Amino acid sequence: MSNLDKIFIDGRWVESSSLEILDIINPATETLVARVPSGNSQDVDEAVAAAKAAFPAWSATSVQQRQQLLLAIADGMQARFDELAQAVSDSMGCPLAVAKWLQIEGPIEAMRLFAEHMDAVKWEEPMHDSIVVREPAGVCAFINPWNYPLHQFVGKVGAALAAGCTMVVKPSEQTPLQDYIMAEILAEAGVPAGVFNLVPGTGQNVGAHLSQHIDVDVVSFTGSTRAGVEIAKAAAPTVKRVTQELGGKSPLIITASADLEAAVRFGVEDVMINSGQTCVALTRMLVPSGSYEEAVAIAKEVAESLEIGIDDQAFLGPMSSQLQQQRVMAYIEKGVNEGGRLVCGGETQQVEGKGFYIQPTIFADVNNQMAIAREEIFGPVLCIIPYTDIEEAVSIANDTPYGLSSGVFAGSESEALAIARKIRAGQCYLNGALFDSRVPFGGYKQSGNGREFSSLGIEEFLEVKAIQRNVG
Known part of the structure; x- marks a missing residue:
């Protein structure tokens, strides 16, 4: 794993505008395992601009192109399986043997399944005398949790790539390491510059600015209900779509x-x-x-x-x-x-x-x-x-x-x-x-809104357009 001193914007590892640093502590050993930049609003602006610029070309790619790319990403994850497991284990303290089957195997399968789920989406269908099409929603902001960091990364990023969206990802302050590996995997698989951008940082800085950014079309958040409410408030003035996977007491x-x-x-x-x-x-x-x-x-x-x-x-x-x-x-x-x-x-x-x-x-x-x-x-x-x-x-x-x-x-x-x-x-x-991960995941009531995984997870990142024909 390299480039931990940088952030990933527009297909390149670049210096953060911020001088602040996040210390990544292994909670099992209480030792410092890494340091990464703690980004700021300028980093977010640059990442969102890159995602916005990449959107027209990426959103025009074919379903088949995106399916092949998802499969290549899954292959890249499998090739770096041990690195991903070690990254999650180091930052979470999760026993390595448990991390492999609990934290890594499922996300690799889920990334591969998104290619299959795309076949279930009705990208275009006749309706009465009109045509209904489903199109990529735009630039997405993903704010991810620390407890299943790769799982939730894939649930958002895999679905958005399948839909044809571009994105900026903010990992949890506690568990950003696997996202650095994923940035390398996505680039090596052929994800075009600007489609995926990575800005680590705090919720108060990076998360808040992403949530209210005028050029972000969709925010997807996983975390506490309290934080989910604040994100929804921040997103409300720009009337962007917000999907949330929040708390539970099941x-x-x-x-x-x-x-x-x-x-x-x-x-x-x-x-x-x-x-x-x-x-x-x-x-x-x-x-x-x-x-x-x-x-x-x-x-x-x-x-x-x-x-x-x-x-x-x-x-x-x-x-x-x-x-x-x-x-x-x-x-x-x-x-x-x-x-x-x-x-x-x-x-x-x-x-x-x-x-x-x-x-x-x-x-x-x-x-x-x-x-x-x-x-x-x-x-x-x-x-x-x-x-x-x-x-x-x-x-x-x-x-x-x-x-x-x-x-x-x-x-x-x-x-x-x-x-x-x-x-x-x-x-x-x-x-x-x-x-x-072949079926939709999400909650009722204060556990959130929207769904992840399956074809319904992809549809969270699609807009529906009715093209009405004059047949008279």
């Missing part, structure tokens, strides 16, 4: 007919993967009252079996930063003060004297009015809530300002599906199903 309904041990194990591991730093984590486990204590005991056993660290056996890495560790610990303290029963975990931990780790934490005796059941904690914390019947379970599941994800574990798929249809959320995982 339920997992386990029915009386379910295999309790399998269901609880799935639920615990779902929350603890990536150290709980997953927006779609099923952090509220709803269990029939008659099986409640048995479920709590199983959850405790599973949680305590999960290894913390960075070696190949580790399941959980650290929190992304010391600040994130402090935030999660404050929620754990709040849960105890609210009357939750701390079944296991709840403590910080270090590995070889280093790292911002938190033990896998289970709360029982939780009701849905507690802060730990209503607010997104973004750490390895699971709340287990009892219910008396399915109607109450669905009511609890939907009693949240969020609607990003959900799950149902039942004795049969038909039973699980009937319950899933009643849950107001953008996804529902039945009986242990896993994330699938």
Whole structure:
């Protein structure tokens, strides 16, 4: 990985106009792993200008040309698989073995799938006596998160390239390293100058200026609901399209007919993967009252079996930063003060004297009015809530300002599906199903708007034009 002292604009690595620097700290070892520029509004202006200038030619390319380019990018990612995994592991502290399958394999597949998804888009179709065409929306600004940095990069960049848009990408301040590799991969694959531009920096500087920029047509943001609201406000005066993938407090309904041990194990591991730093984590486990204590005991056993660290056996890495560790610990303290029963975990931990780790934490005796059941904690914390019947379970599941994800574990798929249809959320995982980038991803309510992945993800970056013919 090279050029970490520069930013990528108009197909070239150039000096930032800013003198500020972002220190990239590995939260597992607390060591400095890299420094990158922290861009400013002048950098953003130059990047947006490059994207705007590149748009006419790029938007006129054929579907087939863009499909071949996406496949070349995926091949480039595969060739640099180990570098991408190491970059994510170094900046997030994610165990390298976990980073490979959790953080890298899926994004490579998703980039390749965008070429396939393009065949499902109705680029041009007759409608009555007219022709309806779908055209690239323009210059896009992408503001990405730190928890799944390559995954969200691909969800935005892959879709926008497929649509024929140009873009400026702002990675998270904590995890920009894989984006530097991706800039090299895109250039080597043949992405024309100006189509892709990379400006690292803070949300207050780069993110805010991108959101309000007059020449940006679409903003796509992944992160907290609080930040999403601010981005929407900044974008409002220019009436640009804003898509958002925001917070979640997702339920997992386990029915009386379910295999309790399998269901609880799935639920615990779902929350603890990536150290709980997953927006779609099923952090509220709803269990029939008659099986409640048995479920709590199983959850405790599973949680305590999960290894913390960075070696190949580790399941959980650290929190992304010391600040994130402090935030999660404050929620754990709040849960105890609210009357939750701390079944296991709840403590910080270090590995070889280093790292911002938190033990896998289970709360029982939780009701849905507690802060730990209503607010997104973004750490390895699971709340287990009892219910008396399915109607109450669905009511609890939907009693949240969020609607990003959900799950149902039942004795049969038909039973699980009937319950899933009643849950107001953008996804529902039945009986242990896993994330699938071949289908649309996004949320209801305060979990955001718009969709990523699949052909619907591409359509977020398309405008619809009706060409009305005079046939009289």
